[in-house]
Amino acid sequence: MPRLSVLDQSPIRDGSTAAEAIRESVRLAQAADRLGYHRYWVAEHHSHSGLAGPSPEIMIGQIAANTKNIRVGAGGVMLSHYSALKVAENFRVLETFFPGRIDIGIGRAPGSDQLTSSALANGGNPLSVEDFPQKVSDLLGYLDGGLAPGHPFEKLKAMPDGPTTPVTWLLGSSDQSAILAAYFGCPFSFAHFINAKAAGPVLDIYRERFEPSDRCPEPQANLGVFVFCSEDGEEARRHAASRGLFFLRIRKGEGGGIPSPEEALAYPYTEMERHFVDDTLARTIAGTPDEVKAKLLELGEQTGVDEFVVVNQCYDFDFRMKTYALLAEAFGLEPRG
Numbered sequence: 001m002p003r004l005s006v007l008d009q010s011p012i013r014d015g016s017t018a019a020e021a022i023r024e025s026v027r028l029a030q031a032a033d034r035l036g037y038h039r040y041w042v043a044e045h046h047s048h049s050g051l052a053g054p055s056p057e058i059m060i061g062q063i064a065a066n067t068k069n070i071r072v073g074a075g076g077v078m079l080s081h082y083s084a085l086k087v088a089e090n091f092r093v094l095e096t097f098f099p100g101r102i103d104i105g106i107g108r109a110p111g112s113d114q115l116t117s118s119a120l121a122n123g124g125n126p127l128s129v130e131d132f133p134q135k136v137s138d139l140l141g142y143l144d145g146g147l148a149p150g151h152p153f154e155k156l157k158a159m160p161d162g163p164t165t166p167v168t169w170l171l172g173s174s175d176q177s178a179i180l181a182a183y184f185g186c187p188f189s190f191a192h193f194i195n196a197k198a199a200g201p202v203l204d205i206y207r208e209r210f211e212p213s214d215r216c217p218e219p220q221a222n223l224g225v226f227v228f229c230s231e232d233g234e235e236a237r238r239h240a241a242s243r244g245l246f247f248l249r250i251r252k253g254e255g256g257g258i259p260s261p262e263e264a265l266a267y268p269y270t271e272m273e274r275h276f277v278d279d280t281l282a283r284t285i286a287g288t289p290d291e292v293k294a295k296l297l298e299l300g301e302q303t304g305v306d307e308f309v310v311v312n313q314c315y316d317f318d319f320r321m322k323t324y325a326l327l328a329e330a331f332g333l334e335p336r337g
Contacts, residue, residue, distance in 0.1 A: 041075030073103025185213025
């Protein structure tokens with residue numbers, strides 16, 4: 001049976017606050033730990049009125065401290081904004097506190113708009129995508145204990161050192177990220193919720209080009225999927241409507257948190273907007289536990305993955321909790337004390 005994990009974007013409901021969203025992330029992580037989920041990843045987004053998680057490093061520390069068994073990590077850190085050394089140090093500290101439980105997922109996308117990217121970058125000059133492979137190489141060098149001979153920072157050592165190292169994943173929704181993950185011999189997480197049609201071909205490229213490494217001797221991949229689950233399939237699809245309107249507002253440059261299902265269903269979409277929303281919801285799995293399980297197992301057969309990282313942006317936090325509880329039951333996860 002496949003593993004189930006969680007990707008948490010710390011969504012802010014309309015009428016709620018970012019502080020409440022952060023507290024809900026900790027509560028959801030505790031529930032996922034009890035339910036038997038394998039890992040819990042938190043995302044990085046900046047200057048977004050609907051998503052409350054700009055600092056996965058801090059979130060990971062709080063979540064790991066309030067859970068017992070589940071792996072905790074970033075899904076992911078947007079490395080283009082930061083010094084590879086500083087990111088390595090942050091995650092080495094986390095690994096020291098929680099040995100054997102920390103993942104670091106690395107993303108190439110900015111997770112923000114261009115202005116925010118400039119503000120995050122040193123000197124207001126964001127690195128281009130051409131710089132990203134070198135930053136990944138540097139990060140892995142710092143985490144694995146040394147940079148290549150001749151590197152200008154060869155003498156530096158990321159501290160604190162220790163007997164265990166965070167597991168580094170590459171994240172992406174295209175063949176470019178898959179090729180990088182394969183080249184560096186890293187596990188790869190594909191964002192099905194961003195680019196559903198490309199999942200199979202991109203994962204095939206990853207496996208075909210994979211170069212074994214000490215950190216990952218064989219290809220290892222998982223799939224990020226958007227899921228809404230209820231005993232009543234229509235209720236699940238009703239809650240999924242919130243995601244459609246939320247993404248439409250992002251595309252239009254509008255602010256706001258996660259809208260209620262009632263608002264999303266009553267919204268006067270134009271024909272073009274309806275097409276966009278339908279495309280968004282086509283990358284969403286919504287239904288009863290049996291329906292969702294069947295679709296995930298089918299995805300597993302099509303893509304060859306044995307782990308699904310489930311993400312859910314929901315207006316109703318209780319329903320969000322129910323989605324993960326029903327999935328755990330459907331897949332027979334073993335509860336933990």
